Amino acid sequence: MTDKSKEKSTEEWKPKIIAFLCNWCSYAGADLAGVSRIQYPPNIRVVRVPCTGRINPFFIIKSLAYGWDGILVSGCHPGDCHYISGNYIARRRFAILRDLMTFLGIEPERLNFTWVSAAEGERFAKIVRKTVENVKSVGPNKIFNKKW
Amino acid sequence: MMQKMISKEKISDLIKELQKEFKVFGPVKEEGVVLFKEITDAKEICLDYSNSKIPAKSVLFPMIDTLFSYKKEGKGVKIIENPPYEKTVIFGIRPCDSMVFSLFKNFFSFGKYKDPLVLNRLKNITIIGMGCLEPRTTCFCTSVNGGPFNKESVDVLITEFKDNYYLESITDKGEALIKKIKSLTDADKGDLAKIEKLQKDIESAIPVIEGLDGIYTKLDGLFDHPMWKMESQGCIGCGSCTYLCPTCHCFDVLDENKQDGSGRRIRIWDTCQFPLFTLETSGHNPRTTKLPRVRQRIFHKFNYYPKNYNIIGCVGCGRCIINCPVSSDIRNIFISVENISSKTEG
Amino acid sequence: MVINIIDDIEKSIRETAKKLLEEKKVDLIIGYTKGSIPLRSGPCFITDASQTGMLVWNQSCDLNLAKYLAKNDDRKIGIISKGCVGRAIVHLIVEKQLNKENITIIGISCEGVLNRAKIMVEIGDKEIIEANIEDNKIIIKGKDFNKTLPLQDYINQLCITCHYKIPPISDIIIGNKKPEKPPKDDFKDLNEIESKSSNDKMEYFKKELNRCIRCYACREACPMCYCSLCFIDQNKPVWFGKTADISDNFIFHMIRAFHVAGRCVSCGACSSVCPMGIDLNFITRKLEKIVKERFDFESGINLEAPPPMGTHKFDDKQEFMIEED
Numbered sequence: 122m123t124d125k126s127k128e129k130s131t132e133e134w135k136p137k138i139i140a141f142l143c144n145w146c147s148y149a150g151a152d153l154a155g156v157s158r159i160q161y162p163p164n165i166r167v168v169r170v171p172c173t174g175r176i177n178p179f180f181i182i183k184s185l186a187y188g189w190d191g192i193l194v195s196g197c198h199p200g201d202c203h204y205i206s207g208n209y210i211a212r213r214r215f216a217i218l219r220d221l222m223t224f225l226g227i228e229p230e231r232l233n234f235t236w237v238s239a240a241e242g243e244r245f246a247k248i249v250r251k252t253v254e255n256v257k258s259v260g261p262n263k264i265f266n267k268k269w
Numbered sequence: 270m271m272q273k274m275i276s277k278e279k280i281s282d283l284i285k286e287l288q289k290e291f292k293v294f295g296p297v298k299e300e301g302v303v304l305f306k307e308i309t310d311a312k313e314i315c316l317d318y319s320n321s322k323i324p325a326k327s328v329l330f331p332m333i334d335t336l337f338s339y340k341k342e343g344k345g346v347k348i349i350e351n352p353p354y355e356k357t358v359i360f361g362i363r364p365c366d367s368m369v370f371s372l373f374k375n376f377f378s379f380g381k382y383k384d385p386l387v388l389n390r391l392k393n394i395t396i397i398g399m400g401c402l403e404p405r406t407t408c409f410c411t412s413v414n415g416g417p418f419n420k421e422s423v424d425v426l427i428t429e430f431k432d433n434y435y436l437e438s439i440t441d442k443g444e445a446l447i448k449k450i451k452s453l454t455d456a457d458k459g460d461l462a463k464i465e466k467l468q469k470d471i472e473s474a475i476p477v478i479e480g481l482d483g484i485y486t487k488l489d490g491l492f493d494h495p496m497w498k499m500e501s502q503g504c505i506g507c508g509s510c511t512y513l514c515p516t517c518h519c520f521d522v523l524d525e526n527k528q529d530g531s532g533r534r535i536r537i538w539d540t541c542q543f544p545l546f547t548l549e550t551s552g553h554n555p556r557t558t559k560l561p562r563v564r565q566r567i568f569h570k571f572n573y574y575p576k577n578y579n580i581i582g583c584v585g586c587g588r589c590i591i592n593c594p595v596s597s598d599i600r601n602i603f604i605s606v607e608n609i610s611s612k613t614e615g
Numbered sequence: 616m617v618i619n620i621i622d623d624i625e626k627s628i629r630e631t632a633k634k635l636l637e638e639k640k641v642d643l644i645i646g647y648t649k650g651s652i653p654l655r656s657g658p659c660f661i662t663d664a665s666q667t668g669m670l671v672w673n674q675s676c677d678l679n680l681a682k683y684l685a686k687n688d689d690r691k692i693g694i695i696s697k698g699c700v701g702r703a704i705v706h707l708i709v710e711k712q713l714n715k716e717n718i719t720i721i722g723i724s725c726e727g728v729l730n731r732a733k734i735m736v737e738i739g740d741k742e743i744i745e746a747n748i749e750d751n752k753i754i755i756k757g758k759d760f761n762k763t764l765p766l767q768d769y770i771n772q773l774c775i776t777c778h779y780k781i782p783p784i785s786d787i788i789i790g791n792k793k794p795e796k797p798p799k800d801d802f803k804d805l806n807e808i809e810s811k812s813s814n815d816k817m818e819y820f821k822k823e824l825n826r827c828i829r830c831y832a833c834r835e836a837c838p839m840c841y842c843s844l845c846f847i848d849q850n851k852p853v854w855f856g857k858t859a860d861i862s863d864n865f866i867f868h869m870i871r872a873f874h875v876a877g878r879c880v881s882c883g884a885c886s887s888v889c890p891m892g893i894d895l896n897f898i899t900r901k902l903e904k905i906v907k908e909r910f911d912f913e914s915g916i917n918l919e920a921p922p923p924m925g926t927h928k929f930d931d932k933q934e935f936m937i938e939e940d
């Protein structure tokens with residue numbers, strides 16, 4: 122870490138992060154951050170989903186296979202799900218997925234889950250910053266590069 | 270025919286000499302599994318093996334085979350052909366597995382369609398086979414027109430004897446090859462007779478198995494026989510028996526793309542034991558259960574093959590017996606066929 | 616002596632099966648029979664009481680016979696069930712994939728099965744002509760070699776930690792009705808991998824899964840993989856690659872593992888059928904640990920407990936969520 126050149130190269134490298142945001146809260150939260158002109162790093166690309174419960178783990182794994190460096194999944198806080206329990210189901214799913222992927226050697230820093238409500242524009246910006254920081258700490262994703 | 274020899278210790282010299290002119294493939298042990306790979310370091314080669322887990326067909330017909338690659342250029346697409354196939358030697362292949370090369374020649378040039386990839390490779394491959402000193406109890410090559418020292422489909426046959434390997438050229442290609450190799454010496458004439466006897470002894474010790482005689486015609490009337498229900502009930506429908514069978518050659522063609530606009534068209538192994546194999550675009554699947562799939566494997570090898578090419582589609586390597594997770598034994602099917610047809614005749 | 620118990624069990628299995636068939640309590644018995652090579656067994660399907668002599672019971676009975684049960688099968692079936700076969704049946708009932716009415720569970724008290732892949736690595740490429748178990752030793756004979764291996768070192772790891780040697784529910788029990796339970800499972804066997812760095816873990820699994828030829832024996836042998844169309848076979852659209860390239864293999868095994876999380880009954884069938892000798896049970900053990908620690912759930916034990924992925928709690932742990940800092 123004290124190595125100057127290393128520090129520099131991670132600074133230059135811009136991770137690509139795919140964010141799956143729930144329509145009812147985090148997506149609106151992101152919107153609010155935008156309208157309120159809160160600055161956050163431009164590394165994320167947003168996919169709007171109806172609910173975190175809609176997120177098939179395939180989306181996450183396929184994104185990594187396609188070379189995205191990190192994932193952000195954000196939904197409604199516990200108790201606030203538009204569909205009552207979608208986020209609870211998703212929470213269990215991601216807990217297992219994250220544990221399993223970590224065990225298999227995929228850096229957990231790439232897999233970021235959180236809750237952001239529609240009113241939390243500020244929080245959304247901070248979460249994005251944190252996610253970018255996490256992903257930067259593990260470097261580019263070359264896990265599923267095919268050799269040819 | 271030419272007879273030469275080399276002491277076992279010097280085998281890497283031989284490999285190194287071959288490598289000057291050829292790409293050399295040979296048996297290598299990786300993580301406890303013997304398979305055929307390009308030999309980069311002559312020391313890697315593992316000749317003390319019974320037979321490879323993955324058959325040597327993988328050299329001619331790799332698990333992933335690139336047909337061509339492509340790259341987006343401006344508005345068009347540029348097709349990139351494969352580099353030319355280099356001259357190749359397959360070293361140490363068992364005579365049963367090498368039979369497959371002539372089988373594939375038939376299959377990949379049947380009728381109107383010629384497979385340029387495989388046929389071109391075949392032209393460039395020289396086969397140095399190695400006789401089996403210790404056939405396994407599951408081997409039945411002698412019952413399907415083969416043998417542990419079968420010379421039919423090799424260019425050179427090696428027999429291990431005492432501290433030496435004896436090389437016998439079978440084809441002109443083989444003779445030309447061993448003539449050139451400096452590390453070989455002339456065979457010890459005194460040993461040759463002993464070797465011949467050894468080969469005969471080993472060959473005759475392999476039991477001839479029941480039910481294979483004329484199985485082609487016997488199967489003809491058995492397509493709808495209830496025996497297939499019995500034979501297929503334990504099958505779980507995996508691909509072990511067919512992927513690891515040296516004569517199975519089915520494939521699927523697919524495209525792979527990268528994010529940078531390049532891609533390739535590949536073919537990968539496929540098998541009749543999978544439901545997707547026969548799924549048609551309309552959604553109809555003519556083989557919906559395990560029964561027709563199990564029957565297909567047997568009919569293809571022992572009925573359609575003899576009909577189409579006049580050869581048996583099995584070389585008797587026994588891999589399907591060893592690897593089947595539910596211990597389904599192809600030899601028992603021969604016996605069932607035999608019993609049923611003798612009953613109906615009598 | 617172990618061998619006698621096993622012999623007795625085998626005898627009672629045959630007698631029980633015979634009786635059930637004769638009394639027409641079942642139409643079919645699904646059990647194990649001798650395989651065609653040493654250390655192998657196969658399934659057998661017996662409808663005739665005179666054939667019950669085919670049934671065997673030994674330490675190579677490693678398949679999970681629950682795989683052969685189906686919801687739409689209206690025959691009355693008697694199934695020889697070691698603990699994990701019974702667990703699979705229970706979990707399949709919980710997932711509404713089986714009806715209990717038609718199934719007679721003939722529970723067997725199981726002492727664990729052998730890890731054949733480990734034995735094969737020890738023997739090398741030589742052919743095993745005969746293998747016997749005597750006095751807690753595995754005695755192996757080949758053409759020109761003999762080898763004796765200590766039994767306990769070659770018992771499947773999943774069997775060593777197994778707490779359910781007899782099925783959680785059964786209609787008949789053969790053998791020890793109150794088998795000893797091993798000490799509380801602390802998942803120590805996972806420590807070695809868990810303590811590695813991400814990079815080393817990845818290296819380890821890539822090395823292991825590189826051999827996979829995608830024959831899908833693991834999936835086909837797994838009682839929990841009953842989907843009529845597996846995700847890997849979906850082609851409208853194609854989700855993941857079907858080639859035997861390591862990146863595709865890794866994804867296949869990762870997702871298959873994820874799909875059996877909270878459902879896997881730790882039978883080890885997926886590993887023991889693998890023709891390439893790949894040990895998938897490191898992964899399934901981890902799943903067992905995850906659901907045990909997170910949701911205090913064990914699959915196939917309780918007909919009333921909902922599977923962890925089908926339920927939730929308001930206060931499920933969420934320590935992994937990222938927070939602004």
Ligand code: SF4
Pocket residue numbers: 510513514515516570582583584585586587588589590599
């Ligand atoms: S059918 Fe079986 S014995 Fe025959 S060639 Fe194939 S794997 Fe070998």
Ligand code: SF4
Pocket residue numbers: 503504505506507508509510511542592593594595596597
């Ligand atoms: S290997 Fe055995 S179980 Fe698998 S498809 Fe072949 S016969 Fe069936």
Ligand code: SF4
Pocket residue numbers: 679833836837838839840875878879880881882883884885886899
């Ligand atoms: S994943 Fe393996 S150990 Fe788990 S239930 Fe399936 S076959 Fe058994």
Ligand code: SF4
Pocket residue numbers: 834839840841842844845846847870871872874875
């Ligand atoms: S891996 Fe998943 S989709 Fe495939 S059969 Fe198993 S549970 Fe079904």
Ligand code: SF4
Pocket residue numbers: 826827828829830831832833834888889890891892893
């Ligand atoms: S059984 Fe083994 S080789 Fe076959 S798909 Fe599963 S892990 Fe791969």
